[in-house]
Amino acid sequence: MRSITYLKAINEALDEALANDACVFLLGEDIGVYGGGFGATQGLQEKYGKLRVRDTPISESAIAGVAVGSAMTGMRPVIELQFSDFITVAMDQLVNQAAKIHYMYSGKANVPLVMRTAAGSGTGAGAQHSQSLENWTAHIPGLKVIQPSDAYDAKGLLHAAIKDNNPVMFYEHKLLYKTIGRVPEESYSIPIGVADIKRSGKDITIIATGIMVSKALEAAEIVEKFGVSIEVIDPRTLVPLDHKTILTSVKKTQRVIIATEAVKSSGFGAELASIIAESKLVMNLKAPIVRLGGEFVPMPAQKLLETYAIPQVESIVEAIKQIIPEVEV
Incomplete structure (x- = not known):
């Protein structure tokens, strides 16, 4: 199996989807001639034409509105919002239309659209281009929310999202675009709603999302030298969420750390914590x-301040030491 970047994996999934299904088309700002804000659609307009890879005006509400309408008529639009922060402009179309139509039409109408967007910090892009807002859409019934952490998952989950008959929010962390992973050349799908055990362990479960998965794996390598065995769980999809894999891991380790880049207050980490706290396992936990x-x-x-604003590998190592004080790193 060859190794490619996360960005290339996204590009391949889009290319294959366009080739395999005439109902799939792409639309977004600068996705055509320019190839996308981060290069994810590079070469696709040249290959498939301007009707199937459409540059749009700078209007996220219009992009999402076109996607909702076309999806209802049988098309499978994949929209790109250059930064996840800009979802705020398209919230009415996504939250009040895309998410509700299947329910309000008694299942007679589907909205099979995918919203791709670059999320997260690490590029010094400032407060309006560096947020992690996936928790917003995870709060809305009717939307599926995907957050792949590596190239293999990115390609497989994007294929699954495009084939799904529901609106899917697909969050790609900017810093992951250049990371490299082993990815099959052929088309494949990963089931939506199935978490992945990125690393097996017996002492502590770390449930990490997005960019935090790689940081959790790095922290696990550090503390392994001191005899601490870490299990890393990547939900991959926030909605639907794989409760079984998470709770099975917690039952084994009886200690839990939850790591997300998004603001901790009212964040998805609280949802993960409550699932554990409301289960029978809470009485058997060896630590809070x-x-x-x-x-x-x-x-x-400012780059240094940006790193202080979100958890780093050192933050996870300190959390491990908090749970198992005898660890001396």
């Missing part, structure tokens, strides 16, 4: 659940 998340501040543009 630890949540790591972003500081309650707008994301700084």
